[in-house]
Amino acid sequence: MDQKLRERLRAVRHVALDMDGTIYLGSTLFPYTLPFLNKLGRLGITYSFLTNNPSKSLNAYLDRLRNFGVPCTREQMYSTTAATIDYIRVHYPDARRLFLLGTPSMISQFETAGFVSCADSPEDVPDVVVAAFDMTLEYSRLCRCCWWASQKKEDGSYSIPFLATNPDWVCPTDQQTILVDCGSICACIAAATGRKPDLVIGKPNPDILYGVLHSKGLTPGEAAMVGDRLYTDVQTALNAGALGVLVLSGETTAEVAATADPDVLVCRDIEEFGNLLEEARQ
Numbered sequence: 001m002d003q004k005l006r007e008r009l010r011a012v013r014h015v016a017l018d019m020d021g022t023i024y025l026g027s028t029l030f031p032y033t034l035p036f037l038n039k040l041g042r043l044g045i046t047y048s049f050l051t052n053n054p055s056k057s058l059n060a061y062l063d064r065l066r067n068f069g070v071p072c073t074r075e076q077m078y079s080t081t082a083a084t085i086d087y088i089r090v091h092y093p094d095a096r097r098l099f100l101l102g103t104p105s106m107i108s109q110f111e112t113a114g115f116v117s118c119a120d121s122p123e124d125v126p127d128v129v130v131a132a133f134d135m136t137l138e139y140s141r142l143c144r145c146c147w148w149a150s151q152k153k154e155d156g157s158y159s160i161p162f163l164a165t166n167p168d169w170v171c172p173t174d175q176q177t178i179l180v181d182c183g184s185i186c187a188c189i190a191a192a193t194g195r196k197p198d199l200v201i202g203k204p205n206p207d208i209l210y211g212v213l214h215s216k217g218l219t220p221g222e223a224a225m226v227g228d229r230l231y232t233d234v235q236t237a238l239n240a241g242a243l244g245v246l247v248l249s250g251e252t253t254a255e256v257a258a259t260a261d262p263d264v265l266v267c268r269d270i271e272e273f274g275n276l277l278e279e280a281r282q
Contacts, residue, residue, distance in 0.1 A: 001279060005265070008243050009280035014218055015040060015047045016209055016242075018227030019061075021250020022270065023049075026174030029068040030249060032271035037070065039274045043281060047076065048212050050225070052166035052202040052232055054081040054132045054182075055103045078212060080165040080202035081106050081132075085113045086211070087201055088128060092161060095127035101145045101185070102132035102165070120144045125160075131189060131197065132165040133182040142188070150193040162195065166202035168232060172250050203227075204235030209242060226270060228252055234264055245273050 001009075017023055023033045040047050049072060051061065058077055065072040088095055099118045100107050107117050110130075118124040120141050129148045151159045164186050171179035190196045202208060213223055220241035227233020228250025237244030238261060246257055249269040257266045267273040 001276065005276075006280045009277055011222055012224045012243060012277060013045060013222040014213070014216060014224075015045055016050050016212055016223060016225045017047055017270075018203075018225075018229070018233045018250075019049055019051045020053065021172040021228035022226060022233075022247055023070070024068065025172060025250060028174055029070070030269065032269060032274075034069060036270045036274040039278060043277060045277065046216065049077050050203065050208055050212065050236075051077075051079050052133075052168050052182075053171060054079055054084070054106050054165040054202075055135050057105045057109055058082065060105060075215075078208065080208070081109050083205075083208045083211070084130060084132075084163060084165050084201045085110060085115075087163070087199075087207075088115075088130075089113075092128055095161075097125070097127050099124075099126035099129045099145060099148050100132070101130065101137070101141060102134050103136050106132055106134075106165075122147070127160070129160055129162045130165065131163070131182060131186055133168070133171060134185065135179070137185070142185070146189050146192045149189055149195050158195065158198075162197050164197035164200045166232070167200045167204070168202075168229070170251075172228070203232040204239055206236055206240035209236050209240045213240075213242075224273075226273060230256065230260055230264075234260065238263070247273065 024030055061077055062072055097116045097118050100110055111117060118126045126148055148160050149162045153159045164182055167183045168181040169183040171181045173179050186197055224243040224245050225233060225237035226245040228247050234244040234246050244264045246260060246264055246266045247269050
């Protein structure tokens with residue numbers, strides 16, 4: 001281990017972890033996940049979970065982790081649904097009615113936060129359109145989403161803000177299928193309307209990591225963002241100025257990893273990363 005990497009690893013006081021493809025794959029918890037989290041505790045390093053998957057509620061994620069035996073509190077869990085809600089509250093404070101292309105669980109989170117979910121009707125005009133990873137996608141709602149996203153003012157500008165929760169093309173799975181994610185759904189909308197989202201909220205947008213670090217009083221240099229994707233997890237770290245750690249336990253292959261930025265730490269899995277953190281402190 002060279003001195004520069006050792007110093008960066010020794011500075012890490014918090015590890016932000018992606019979930020699917022990093023600590024588990026589909027319905028299978030990696031055997032090294034719990035030992036890794038225990039090692040972080042012994043080293044005095046805190047951790048949180050950042051997921052680009054908005055399809056499940058916060059409670060559902062907490063239940064999933066607890067069923068795996070993974071210790072986690074509400075304060076340690078941050079999803080793109082929560083980040084999108086926070087963004088709309090700050091940047092569109094008067095927005096109340098949303099057209100939400102997402103799962104019932106995601107829609108429920110927005111409604112709990114005080115928003116109204118618009119119906120699939122040309123009379124129910126939204127203040128903001130939100131596209132997400134929708135595992136319950138209905139063709140008619142996809143068409144309605146395209147309709148609202150395509151609407152323009154007399155000056156030619158779009159009349160309704162259009163946000164996406166995350167840029168992921170597919171969701172990792174251990175099943176023999178491809179789970180089409182938000183990025184692919186937005187590509188469909190763009191093909192139909194000529195419009196891309198005004199903003200993609202989740203990783204690699206660094207705000208999702210900044211929020212976690214701010215709550216802990218830490219700087220980006222004291223954090224590592226770990227995940228199995230270069231274009232979301234690792235790019236978040238690079239955009240925020242944190243240490244980016246790419247693990248090869250999910251989507252990214254060794255061949256793709258070879259193209260990573262030189263500042264990115266590539267590890268086989270979080271077990272190897274944990275060993276490096278420990279070695280740097282010896």
